[in-house]
Amino acid sequence: MAAKRSSSSGSGGGKRGRSAITGRFVKQSTVRRHPATTVNERADSKAKKHK
Numbered sequence: 001m002a003a004k005r006s007s008s009s010g011s012g013g014g015k016r017g018r019s020a021i022t023g024r025f026v027k028q029s030t031v032r033r034h035p036a037t038t039v040n041e042r043a044d045s046k047a048k049k050h051k
Helices: 028-033
Strands: 015-019 038-042
Touching (some): 015 028, 028 038
16 A cells, blocks of 8 residues: 655645745745745644634
8 A cells, every 4th residue: 555645745844834925825845945925834733723
C-alpha cells in the first residue's frame, strides 16, 4: 500500500502562510518567494471550533 501524503503544504511544521494583500492562505513555497507580502501564522492544533 502506498503511503498517504498530507494535504498540508510542504514543510509547514505547524505554520500556515497567508497573503498580507488578499488574506488568502498560500503555500509555504509562496511565503519563501514573497517574504514582503506574506506572513506565517502558527497553526494552533489545540483550538476547537464552537458549535
